[in-house]
Amino acid sequence: MQSHHTEHLYKILVIGDLGVGKTSIIKRYVHQNFSPHYRATIGVDFALKVLSWDSDTVVRLQLWDIAGQERFGNMTRVYYREAVGAFIVFDVSRPATFEAVTKWKEDLDSKLTLSNGLPVSTVLLANKCDQGKDGFRNNLTKMDQFCKEHGFVGWFETSAKENINIDEASKCLVKHIIASETDILQSVEPDVVKPQMNSSKIPSCSACLKF
Amino acid sequence: MAADLPAEFDVVILGTGLPESIVAAACSRIGQRVLHLDSRNYYGGNWASFTFSGLQSWIDEYKQREATTDEPVTNKEQILENEGIIPLNQRDRTIRNIETFSFSKSEDSNIVEEIGALSIKPELLNTNPTDGDQPLQESPAPEQPELQEPQSESVEHQETTSESDQIPGANIAPNSEGGSTTDAEPNAAKVCQTESRKSITYSDIVREGRRFNIDLVSKFLYSRGLLIDLLIKSNVSRYTEFKNVTRILTYHNGRIEQVPCSRADVFSSKQLSMIEKRTLMKFLTFCADYEQHPEEYQDYKDSAFLDFLQSKRLTPSLQHFVLCSIAMVSKNTNTVDGLKATQHFLRCLGRYGNTPFLFHMYGLGEIPQCFCRMSAVFGGIYCLHHSLQCLVIDEDSKQCKAVIDSSGKRISCNYVLVEDSYLSEVTCAQVQYRQISRAILITDCSVLKSESDQEISVLTVPSEDGRQNAVYMTELCSSTNTCMKNTYLVHLSCPSVKATAREDLEPVIQKLFTLDADGGE
Numbered sequence: 001m002q003s004h005h006t007e008h009l010y011k012i013l014v015i016g017d018l019g020v021g022k023t024s025i026i027k028r029y030v031h032q033n034f035s036p037h038y039r040a041t042i043g044v045d046f047a048l049k050v051l052s053w054d055s056d057t058v059v060r061l062q063l064w065d066i067a068g069q070e071r072f073g074n075m076t077r078v079y080y081r082e083a084v085g086a087f088i089v090f091d092v093s094r095p096a097t098f099e100a101v102t103k104w105k106e107d108l109d110s111k112l113t114l115s116n117g118l119p120v121s122t123v124l125l126a127n128k129c130d131q132g133k134d135g136f137r138n139n140l141t142k143m144d145q146f147c148k149e150h151g152f153v154g155w156f157e158t159s160a161k162e163n164i165n166i167d168e169a170s171k172c173l174v175k176h177i178i179a180s181e182t183d184i185l186q187s188v189e190p191d192v193v194k195p196q197m198n199s200s201k202i203p204s205c206s207a208c209l210k211f
Numbered sequence: 212m213a214a215d216l217p218a219e220f221d222v223v224i225l226g227t228g229l230p231e232s233i234v235a236a237a238c239s240r241i242g243q244r245v246l247h248l249d250s251r252n253y254y255g256g257n258w259a260s261f262t263f264s265g266l267q268s269w270i271d272e273y274k275q276r277e278a279t280t281d282e283p284v285t286n287k288e289q290i291l292e293n294e295g296i297i298p299l300n301q302r303d304r305t306i307r308n309i310e311t312f313s314f315s316k317s318e319d320s321n322i323v324e325e326i327g328a329l330s331i332k333p334e335l336l337n338t339n340p341t342d343g344d345q346p347l348q349e350s351p352a353p354e355q356p357e358l359q360e361p362q363s364e365s366v367e368h369q370e371t372t373s374e375s376d377q378i379p380g381a382n383i384a385p386n387s388e389g390g391s392t393t394d395a396e397p398n399a400a401k402v403c404q405t406e407s408r409k410s411i412t413y414s415d416i417v418r419e420g421r422r423f424n425i426d427l428v429s430k431f432l433y434s435r436g437l438l439i440d441l442l443i444k445s446n447v448s449r450y451t452e453f454k455n456v457t458r459i460l461t462y463h464n465g466r467i468e469q470v471p472c473s474r475a476d477v478f479s480s481k482q483l484s485m486i487e488k489r490t491l492m493k494f495l496t497f498c499a500d501y502e503q504h505p506e507e508y509q510d511y512k513d514s515a516f517l518d519f520l521q522s523k524r525l526t527p528s529l530q531h532f533v534l535c536s537i538a539m540v541s542k543n544t545n546t547v548d549g550l551k552a553t554q555h556f557l558r559c560l561g562r563y564g565n566t567p568f569l570f571h572m573y574g575l576g577e578i579p580q581c582f583c584r585m586s587a588v589f590g591g592i593y594c595l596h597h598s599l600q601c602l603v604i605d606e607d608s609k610q611c612k613a614v615i616d617s618s619g620k621r622i623s624c625n626y627v628l629v630e631d632s633y634l635s636e637v638t639c640a641q642v643q644y645r646q647i648s649r650a651i652l653i654t655d656c657s658v659l660k661s662e663s664d665q666e667i668s669v670l671t672v673p674s675e676d677g678r679q680n681a682v683y684m685t686e687l688c689s690s691t692n693t694c695m696k697n698t699y700l701v702h703l704s705c706p707s708v709k710a711t712a713r714e715d716l717e718p719v720i721q722k723l724f725t726l727d728a729d730g731g732e
Contacts, residue, residue: 042588042589042590043588043589043590044588045449045584045588072593072594072595072597074254074593074594074595074596076254076580076581076583076584076587077254077573077577077580078450078577078580078581078584079584081573113421117422191454191455191564192452192453192454192572193452193453193454193455193563193564193569194448194449194451194452194453195439195442195443195448195451195453195563195569196443196448210473210474210557210560210561211473211474211495211496211498211499211557211560
């Protein structure tokens with residue numbers, strides 16, 4: 001049995017204006033359900049999705065919602081820190097949310113880069129594509145061009161309600177993250193201390209360190 | 212955007228410094244509806260940390276603001292008959308003087324862009340072509356309040372900034388009314404070079420400027436201190452990452468020495484004689500549970516800790532180690548307080564490493580943000596660059612029942628918490644402030660070289676005449692993400708005594724650092 005089993009943990013940000021469906025997308029993707037009732041997200045930092053990427057790779061995705069509470073775009077650095085990819089979401093039925101996409105992308109790139117200094121892979125999601133998208137239709141042809149200009153690695157029309165394209169979008173993002181990861185030497189920082197409730201991680205010879 | 216704000220909250224908090232952020236997290240966590248604002252466009256207030264260019268724009272902004280005056284804004288329309296108002300400051304005056312110095316050499320003078328900078332953000336690319344090699348950056352000093360008024364917090368800062376050529380310029384920190392002392396910030400940067408190492412240039416730092424965060428205030432945490440306990444209990448620690456401070460240093464007899472503090476250190480110390488090792492070991496073992504042996508210190512209860520140390524036959528070096536670097540108290544501190552401080556130090560040893568202190572990765576400025584994230588996750592609403600014009604007080608009950616925000620909107624609430632820099636001098640007349648002089652340096656070698664270039668050190672420099680307070684220095688290495696590779700970020704602070712921070716700190720800086728050519732430590 002080959003034990004070339006590798007596991008990757010990726011922190012992914014899900015960004016976009018209020019009410020574009022960030023939480024619904026996460027719920028659909030992680031919990032396979034959808035609720036039409038809008039509720040601000042309370043008490044949840046991130047949702048975890050485990051993917052069997054190929055026969056010997058497991059990918060764990062931490063999807064970080066910007067809790068509607070940080071709705072004015074004032075996210076803390078804690079939110080961005082160590083993320084390796086992002087979805088930027090807009091609502092095809094509300095053109096203003098598409099206009100905000102550029103702002104979100106710039107904000108993201110100004111606050112977060114990979115350790116090699118490059119921007120993180122970002123996929124654009126045109127959500128609620130099950131709803132009327134008359135206003136958006138015209139732009140479809142321009143979307144590829146838009147993504148190129150603004151540094152998105154791809155874009156998808158999605159619907160959390162109808163479960164359209166969400167898995168595909170995620171695959172696309174993960175593919176790009178893995179590709180860009182190969183050039184980054186994942187330097188695992190040694191000696192980092194994370195205080196915890198029962199951190200009984202005793203240093204090698206605790207007696208020597210104490211009195 | 213503020214138009215979207217609900218008109219009613221349980222708690223409105225103004226200021227995103229550490230105390231306010233902790234309260235915000237606590238209130239959200241128990242289900243209160245929290246609105247958390249800051250007039251600044253960044254988190255942390257005087258606890259903030261910045262990228263290199265961010266710090267430069269912050270300094271520029273501060274200088275500009277120093278020149279402007281405050282016009283009180285009041286919007287009477289929304290005030291009812293039986294209501295009074297308390298106007299709030301629209302401008303923070305806690306940091307008053309900032310000076311910056313760059314000790315640069317030769318080379319590059321071209322415009323440098325930081326990696327990953329967005330093309331259009333001139334204010335972020337403040338690349339003063341002060342062509343130089345070594346930049347030094349000075350920064351502000353925050354203060355801790357001495358007295359706290361209920362419902363308010365105080366943080367005092369002073370900063371001094373001036374562009375100077377080779378020699379540190381001086382600055383004056385005006386004294387504030389209502390304050391008891393003055394503060395000044397000197398800035399100095401010094402560089403020492405070792406021949407073998409490629410020197411770091413100013414443009415290098417600008418280019419790498421987004422990879423590290425510089426704190427306005429640097430603090431280490433006791434590994435068993437109250438803040439660590441709070442982080443753990445509140446589960447905010449899931450957002451935090453610390454590094455152990457690796458060395459405790461002291462300045463003694465004109466030299467920097469490493470203080471042996473754990474058992475292993477004492478045994479392996481080369482600077483202590485066998486007898487000193489035994490004496491120190493015995494003494495520290497006693498301190499670890501001194502309450503069990505009252506007879507040992509009974510007679511010295513009312514005398515100075517230093518006298519007690521002498522009575523225990525500690526040699527002058529050992530007295531110095533214990534007093535200045537372990538207990539970190541002054542010569543006049545009484546015995547019991549000295550013992551308590553020593554015990555606390557010892558109890559913190561070994562929890563995470565061989566010194567009692569932890570330093571937060573990416574800087575102290577992360578910690579308020581960790582609490583803010585916790586608050587946001589539990590429903591707190593965050594709005595930066597948004598302030599309050601005034602508090603609305605019910606004349607009968609004398610309670611604050613609402614606030615008017617900077618857009619003129621009235622928001623009713625049950626509780627208000629305001630960082631005290633927003634309160635007027637009149638409101639804070641009873642508060643006594645003290646000020647702290649601070650300096651921040653970027654250097655290219657450690658004050659005490661060792662095998663590793665990744666040491667995190669704390670150094671106490673006692674005052675020469677013993678009359679002033681000691682100067683505390685922290686030196687951070689690049690793995691803390693507070694400076695670029697091959698450089699160190701140094702913070703110095705002491706209670707302000709003289710008119711400027713520069714006067715307070717320059718003598719110590721001259722003792723510890725040298726400009727490039729001299730080599731030295």
